[in-house]
Amino acid sequence: MAERYSDEELLARHQAGEGQAFNELVSRYAPELYRFLARFTGHPTAAEDLLQESLLQAHQSAQRFDVTRRLRPWLFTIAANKARDWLRSQRRRTEVSLDAEVGRNSDESVSFAEIFEGHESLPEDLLDAAEQREMVRRVIEQLPPALRQVLLLGYFQQLPYKEIAEIVNVPVGTVKSRLHTALKRFAALWQETAGKQLHTEN
Numbered sequence: 001m002a003e004r005y006s007d008e009e010l011l012a013r014h015q016a017g018e019g020q021a022f023n024e025l026v027s028r029y030a031p032e033l034y035r036f037l038a039r040f041t042g043h044p045t046a047a048e049d050l051l052q053e054s055l056l057q058a059h060q061s062a063q064r065f066d067v068t069r070r071l072r073p074w075l076f077t078i079a080a081n082k083a084r085d086w087l088r089s090q091r092r093r094t095e096v097s098l099d100a101e102v103g104r105n106s107d108e109s110v111s112f113a114e115i116f117e118g119h120e121s122l123p124e125d126l127l128d129a130a131e132q133r134e135m136v137r138r139v140i141e142q143l144p145p146a147l148r149q150v151l152l153l154g155y156f157q158q159l160p161y162k163e164i165a166e167i168v169n170v171p172v173g174t175v176k177s178r179l180h181t182a183l184k185r186f187a188a189l190w191q192e193t194a195g196k197q198l199h200t201e202n
Contacts, residue, residue: 007071015063022062025071026055032157035077039152040083042141050086054079073166076159080149080167087145139189146184154179 014021037047153164165172
C-alpha cells in the first residue's frame with residue numbers, strides 16, 4: 001500500500017473494509033511500539049507478548065476509533081496501559097533497557113548529558129561505556145513509573161508534549177512538570193550512584 005496515506009487515512013480505509021490497510025499500520029508501528037514496551041518493562045520477551053496484545057486490542061477497537069483524532073497517541077496509550085498492567089502484576093522491580101541513545105523531542109532539546117550540568121560527575125576514564133549504560137539503567141529503574149513513563153516517551157520515543165499528554169491522560173503542563181521532576185530526580189540519583197561507584201573503586 002502506498003506510503004502517501006496518513007495513519008488516519010489508513011485506519012479509515014480499514015474501517016471501510018480494505019484488508020491491507022491495518023497491516024500497513026502494523027508495519028509502521030510494531031517496531032516502535034516494541035521498543036517502547038521493552039524499555040518500559042525491561043523484559044524483551046514480555047514486550048513481544050504485550051505488543052501482540054496491544055495490536056490485537058487496536059484491531060478490535062479500530063472500528064470505533066474517531067479518525068479525526070491522531071492515531072499515534074492512541075496506539076501508545078494502548079501499549080502504555082498494557083505495560084502498566086504487566087508491571088503491576090510483577091512482584092519484583094523491573095528493569096529498563098537503555099542500550100539506545102537518548103533522543104530529543106520536537107518541543108525541547110534536552111539530553112541526558114545536559115542533566116548533569118552543574119553536577120560533579122565521575123572522571124571520564126573511570127567508567128567504560130558499558131558501565132555507564134548500566135549506571136544509567138540502575139538510576140532510571142529507581143524512578144516511579146509515572147516519571148519513568150514520561151521520560152521514555154519524551155526522550156526515547158521523542159514524542160512531543162501534546163502527544164505524551166494524550167497518552168498519559170494529563171494536561172500538557174503536568175507532562176512538563178513531570179519531565180522536570182524526572183530530570184531533577186535522575187540527576188540526584190545519578191550523583192548518589194556515582195558517589196557509591198567512586199567509593200567502591202577507591
